[in-house]
Amino acid sequence: MARIISLEEVKKHRRKSSVWIIIHNDVYDVTNFLTEHPGGEDSLLDVAGKDGSREFEDVGHSDDARELLKKYKIGSLNPEDRISVVLPCSKLKWALLALAGALVVGIVLKKYLGSK
Ligand code: HEM
Structure with a gap:
């Protein structure tokens, strides 16, 4: 079963040392993806500790990017x-x-x- 994570908990992970992002009610730990992200680490840091669904969709990420999401999922938002x-x-x-x-x-x- 997916781990249930509170918004309070997500908010704590907004520094480079630990970056969590909410996308469509799932929580992702992208700390190790920061330097690999083709869109740069700043775009991820901008939505660190909060919901980045709109930002993620606005860019029009490819199916490959959506597939990659799975790798970083750590749970679902409460x-x-x-x-x-x-x-x-x-x-x-x-x-x-x-x-x-x-x-x-x-x-x-x-x-x-x-x-x-
Ligand atoms: C865990 C979440 C994310 C993953 C796995 C991810 C993955 C990727 C991948 C694989 C690409 C290459 C192009 C593609 O395949 O679509 C990309 C491009 C990009 N991403 Fe993300 N992304 C994430 C979150 C975000 C967020 C929250 C933003 C916020 C604005 C963002 C902004 C961008 C931008 C601007 C590009 C375009 C880079 C370019 O083509 O020059 N990404 N991302």
Whole structure:
């Protein structure tokens, strides 16, 4: 069974001597990969001790890179921390989008009704 790792624990590993990164709710120890990473060690250090899923996807890593991930996996993020990390963000995003949409509709309606 995969080791369950808390966000608190991951946060402790953000220095060059020990670098852990969360990608899609799995935790990776990339300490020994820093100097080998084709994208440089700085890009890994930037997301050390936190979630690097978006950064990892933004680069458009190859299937080979995804395969390589397996080698460095040390466990999975505690489900409780997943909720606190992922859900509020996406909820907030949708709430903001809804608010922006309501504003636009409001402005359009006001203009339309006002011109009559
Ligand atoms: C354990 C996690 C990671 C692994 C195993 C990994 C692996 C690789 C590999 C194998 C490549 C070569 C190109 C490819 O096959 O896609 C690459 C390129 C690259 N990676 Fe990562 N990567 C990881 C995390 C990250 C993160 C978090 C970033 C943050 C920005 C990043 C940024 C880059 C960049 C910018 C390149 C492009 C280098 C170039 O083509 O000049 N990588 N990575």
